Amino acid sequence: MTGKQKKAFWNAVQTGLIVMATLIMLVPIAWIFMAAFKSHVDVYQLKLFFRPTLENFALVFREPYNLGEKLWNSTLVALATVVIAIPIATMAAYSFSRFRLRGETVMLVTILATQFVPAVVIILPFFVMFRDVGLLDTRLGLILVNLAIVMPFAIWMIKGFIDGIPLDTEEAAMVDGSSRLQVIRNIVLPMAAPGLLTAGIFCFILAWNEFLFALILTSKDAVTLPIGLALFKAEEGDLWNLLSAAGIIIMLPMFILALMIRKFFVQGMTMGAVR
Amino acid sequence: MRDNTLKYLLVLPAVLLVFATAIWPLVESLRLSFTVGRLNRPPSLQQYIGFENYTWAFLEEPAFWNSVWVTLAYTAVTVSLTTVLALGLALLLAPGGRLRSGVQTLLILPFAMSPALIGVSFRFMFNPEFGLFDAFFGFFMPVFAGVSWLADPVLAFAVCVMADIWGWIPFLTLVLIGGLSSIPRETIEAAQVDGAGGWRLFRDVTLPQLAPVLAVVVILKSIFSLKTFDQVFMLTNGGPGTATQTLSHYIYFNGLKYGQIGYAASVAWLMVIPMIFLTYAYAKFVFRKD
Amino acid sequence: MAEVVLKNLTKRWGGFVGVDNQSLHIADKEFLVLLGPSGCGKTTTMRMIAGLEEPSSGEIWIGERMVNDDLPKDRDVAMVFQNYGLYPHMSVFDNIAYPLKVRGTPKADIAPRVRAAAEKVELTHLLDRRPKALSGGQRQRVALARAIVRTPQVFLMDEPLSNLDAKLRVSMRAELKHLSRELQITTIYVTHDQIEAMTLADRVAVMNHGVIQQLGTPDEIYNDPANLFVAGFIGSPAMNLIDGSIREGHFVTTGGTRLTAVRAADRARVVLGVRADDLRVSEPGEGDIDVPIYAFENTGEATLLTVQWGQQRVIARGDRHLRKEQNDIVGLSLNPDHLYLFDPDTGRRLTA
Ligand SMILES: Nc1ncnc2c1ncn2[C@@H]1O[C@H](COP(=O)(O)OP(=O)(O)OP(=O)(O)O)[C@@H](O)[C@H]1O
Numbered sequence: 075m076t077g078k079q080k081k082a083f084w085n086a087v088q089t090g091l092i093v094m095a096t097l098i099m100l101v102p103i104a105w106i107f108m109a110a111f112k113s114h115v116d117v118y119q120l121k122l123f124f125r126p127t128l129e130n131f132a133l134v135f136r137e138p139y140n141l142g143e144k145l146w147n148s149t150l151v152a153l154a155t156v157v158i159a160i161p162i163a164t165m166a167a168y169s170f171s172r173f174r175l176r177g178e179t180v181m182l183v184t185i186l187a188t189q190f191v192p193a194v195v196i197i198l199p200f201f202v203m204f205r206d207v208g209l210l211d212t213r214l215g216l217i218l219v220n221l222a223i224v225m226p227f228a229i230w231m232i233k234g235f236i237d238g239i240p241l242d243t244e245e246a247a248m249v250d251g252s253s254r255l256q257v258i259r260n261i262v263l264p265m266a267a268p269g270l271l272t273a274g275i276f277c278f279i280l281a282w283n284e285f286l287f288a289l290i291l292t293s294k295d296a297v298t299l300p301i302g303l304a305l306f307k308a309e310e311g312d313l314w315n316l317l318s319a320a321g322i323i324i325m326l327p328m329f330i331l332a333l334m335i336r337k338f339f340v341q342g343m344t345m346g347a348v349r
Numbered sequence: 350m351r352d353n354t355l356k357y358l359l360v361l362p363a364v365l366l367v368f369a370t371a372i373w374p375l376v377e378s379l380r381l382s383f384t385v386g387r388l389n390r391p392p393s394l395q396q397y398i399g400f401e402n403y404t405w406a407f408l409e410e411p412a413f414w415n416s417v418w419v420t421l422a423y424t425a426v427t428v429s430l431t432t433v434l435a436l437g438l439a440l441l442l443a444p445g446g447r448l449r450s451g452v453q454t455l456l457i458l459p460f461a462m463s464p465a466l467i468g469v470s471f472r473f474m475f476n477p478e479f480g481l482f483d484a485f486f487g488f489f490m491p492v493f494a495g496v497s498w499l500a501d502p503v504l505a506f507a508v509c510v511m512a513d514i515w516g517w518i519p520f521l522t523l524v525l526i527g528g529l530s531s532i533p534r535e536t537i538e539a540a541q542v543d544g545a546g547g548w549r550l551f552r553d554v555t556l557p558q559l560a561p562v563l564a565v566v567v568i569l570k571s572i573f574s575l576k577t578f579d580q581v582f583m584l585t586n587g588g589p590g591t592a593t594q595t596l597s598h599y600i601y602f603n604g605l606k607y608g609q610i611g612y613a614a615s616v617a618w619l620m621v622i623p624m625i626f627l628t629y630a631y632a633k634f635v636f637r638k639d
Numbered sequence: 640m641a642e643v644v645l646k647n648l649t650k651r652w653g654g655f656v657g658v659d660n661q662s663l664h665i666a667d668k669e670f671l672v673l674l675g676p677s678g679c680g681k682t683t684t685m686r687m688i689a690g691l692e693e694p695s696s697g698e699i700w701i702g703e704r705m706v707n708d709d710l711p712k713d714r715d716v717a718m719v720f721q722n723y724g725l726y727p728h729m730s731v732f733d734n735i736a737y738p739l740k741v742r743g744t745p746k747a748d749i750a751p752r753v754r755a756a757a758e759k760v761e762l763t764h765l766l767d768r769r770p771k772a773l774s775g776g777q778r779q780r781v782a783l784a785r786a787i788v789r790t791p792q793v794f795l796m797d798e799p800l801s802n803l804d805a806k807l808r809v810s811m812r813a814e815l816k817h818l819s820r821e822l823q824i825t826t827i828y829v830t831h832d833q834i835e836a837m838t839l840a841d842r843v844a845v846m847n848h849g850v851i852q853q854l855g856t857p858d859e860i861y862n863d864p865a866n867l868f869v870a871g872f873i874g875s876p877a878m879n880l881i882d883g884s885i886r887e888g889h890f891v892t893t894g895g896t897r898l899t900a901v902r903a904a905d906r907a908r909v910v911l912g913v914r915a916d917d918l919r920v921s922e923p924g925e926g927d928i929d930v931p932i933y934a935f936e937n938t939g940e941a942t943l944l945t946v947q948w949g950q951q952r953v954i955a956r957g958d959r960h961l962r963k964e965q966n967d968i969v970g971l972s973l974n975p976d977h978l979y980l981f982d983p984d985t986g987r988r989l990t991a
């Protein structure tokens with residue numbers, strides 16, 4: 075082979091591999107999308123062509139599944155988690171980014187480390203305590219434990235964004251006559267706004283997808299969407315068409331949000347270890 | 350207000366919150382691990398029995414050891430497969446261009462998918478009657494035609510691994526693409542001018558510079574593999590038997606299904622110990638630049 | 640408008656001393672330039688005056704007040720940062736208006752004052768833009784306008800021209816000079832560009848290793864350097880420094896050449912300093928010494944001859960029409976009125 079042929083061959087191989095990887099990635103998602111529009115009978119056959127129906131989406135919101143309630147719970151819990159976490163995390167992140175604190179490294183590492191504590195460890199005492207104070211199966215309880223997951227990510231991610239704001243600008247504002255709090259309000263917050271939004275969306279996705287806490291702490295009133303998946307079982311087995319419809323309701327909003335903040339996803343997950 | 354006061358006030362709420370939601374339960378778990386700790390007998394949460402829960406796990410519970418081995422095997426297999434495949438995919442996609450950047454954009458999707466849902470969809474895909482992957486495997490490797498994947502201990506484990514790496518490869522690929530793109534172009538170009546190409550270029554220039562990021566990937570994935578719960582719960586619920594019962598699942602069952610909170614807490618703490626080492630290693634990488 | 644006084648100002652980080660026991664009296668309306676190599680503590684000095692860095696010890700006075708414990712906002716200074724520190728999320732207008740707004744200037748006053756400031760730096764047509772959509776020179780002018788929109792007691796400028804290209808730097812330098820004469824406000828200006836220092840300053844403070852080496856008018860700094868560091872730092876090309884001794888009242892190089900142009904008291908070791916301009920180039924035999932050319936450079940407006948004199952290389956400036964080749968022999972004579980002798984051990988200037 076000449077150099078040119080070799081190159082063309084190599085390119086073709088690469089393209090082939092990329093297409094294959096993409097298929098492996100997309101087919102399961104596509105399969106669920108298709109199943110969600112299939113009728114009960116079509117789902118139990120390996121059919122690529124079928125008559126699409128919206129019936130499944132109607133069914134999941136009806137008795138006995140009432141997915142609407144779970145959707146509401148998920149939205150409320152994830153939203154509240156974010157609304158509590160982001161301001162608190164922003165304050166801390168600003169301080170960690172701009173000042174030298176006593177015990178700063180210890181605090182930052184501890185915060186980082188809590189992310190790696192297995193959720194089952196955290197949940198055992200919370201279960202006992204919530205049972206005693208009546209927080210089991212409440213959204214409030216769920217929000218509280220979700221903060222454990224979300225806070226470290228939020229603090230580290232926002233700290234990364236604030237680190238990226240040039241110090242010059244803040245100092246200029248101080249010389250221009252601002253107090254520290256005015257600097258934060260007039261300069262830092264507007265400049266960090268895209269970062270805060272990104273961190274907010276990121277935490278929303280984490281809270282939305284959270285499974286173990288909700289599985290253990292909720293049973294009826296505060297059940298969230300991922301736990302709701304367990305509903306679609308009948309005596310004859312899983313109701314795949316309904317499961318798929320519910321699956322779409324869970325994943326589609328997250329896909330949209332994730333695509334919005336794609337650029338920062340890596341940074342968020344790795345807490346800045348990879349820039 | 351002087352900055353010296355303000356800076357501590359600013360971190361206070363976050364520190365308190367992290368303390369209440371993460372440090373306290375960790376310490377309380379440790380305490381519980383030394384008690385009889387039966388959920389249905391509340392006073393037993395205060396009955397201390399020393400290391401009895403720990404010795405019980407070590408000496409009397411084959412199921413505990415089973416889940417240790419399952420978790421270790423699961424971690425070893427998923428970490429190595431994800432790392433290697435993600436590295437390959439990253440090298441394939443890093444050069445950019447229309448096709449490659451398009452695929453890079455899609456990589457975010459599996460990671461935004463709830464792990465529980467990934468578990469469900471893989472159960473769907475491997476359904477012996479109408480699962481797409483089952484049909485696919487059956488077509489190319491007739492041995493697998495119509496096999497009941499989730500009923501076979503080895504195959505069920507394999508399906509769990511596949512679901513796991515399907516969910517993680519895309520994200521870790523993105524991480525590695527980020528690492529590749531931060532390697533200075535000049536070093537690669539210099540090596541090309543010096544006469545290195547292909548494999549040598551990768552081994553001598555790219556890989557050494559990618560090593561820190563690769564290490565982060567391995568540590569991060571190890572941590573999350575050791576913790577695995579969601580997919581396994583939805584996919585096999587630890588079965589058949591206990592063939593895919595990870596430690597998290599074992600703790601969940603003993604603590605909340607059987608109500609042995611004290612015992613579960615002791616196993617949970619056994620799990621925390623390797624995490625401490627991994628976190629330490631990870632923190633070293635995070636702080637390496639400062 | 641006020642004078643600025645630094646009393647024994649010191650900044651330490653752990654064991655490292657960034658600014659060492661610095662005392663400085665800057666008169667009202669004076670334009671003082673802090674000049675020195677990178678890392679010598681210029682920025683640190685200025686940041687302490689602005690209140691962005693806390694001194695380890697010493698006092699800072701602005702006007703009648705000791706400001707050590709004042710926050711930056713209460714010191715009534717305006718600062719131009721090296722990277723400008725513009726607010727990226729505000730328009731040029733809002734950038735310039737910010738110091739007024741945050742100090743509670745009545746709304747009605749703001750717009751005319753912003754416009755007046757913008758006019759002085761010729762920015763009026765760009766007021767609606769964001770900083771991102773400006774060129775380097777335009778950004779620099781926004782930073783300047785933001786500083787002059789108020790009438791602060793003191794201007795602080797940290798290498799405001801260093802991010803501009805050479806040509807723009809020259810024209811902005813002239814603008815700055817014009818503006819400073821017009822505004823008559825005490826200004827402290829940091830730079831490591833000596834031409835900037837020479838052209839702008841009323842007085843220059845040459846710093847090294849956190850210590851002021853010499854404080855004086857540009858003239859004094861150039862023609863009357865206090866020590867070896869200043870002599871070697873100021874001037875381009877740098878002053879020639881030749882090792883030797885004084886024997887029987889005359890300078891003798893380490894190579895043994897005797898220069899009758901230099902007269903001083905006998906001394907075992909001295910350094911002779913002579914600027915390139917004070918060396919006259921002539922035909923061989925016509926000067927004090929004959930030396931071979933090591934390199935011949937033509938800069939257009941002059942020629943530079945690097946000659947090999949014993950072990951040392953010396954640079955002389957020749958006429959712009961002079962043409963020589965490498966290894967040609969030329970004569971050099973020293974201007975006896977502009978020769979400097981230094982003590983090689985202390986670096987201090989020796990007075991004859
Ligand atoms: N926060 C700090 N911690 C420790 N050392 C510092 C700190 N800030 C500055 N320094 C050191 O103090 C010395 C003086 O720094 P400074 O910024 O004042 O230099 P400079 O004269 O402005 O130099 P340049 O011309 O490069 O801007 C330098 O050696 C610098 O490394």
Ligand SMILES: [Mg+2]
Pocket residue numbers: 681682683797
């Ligand atoms: Mg500086």
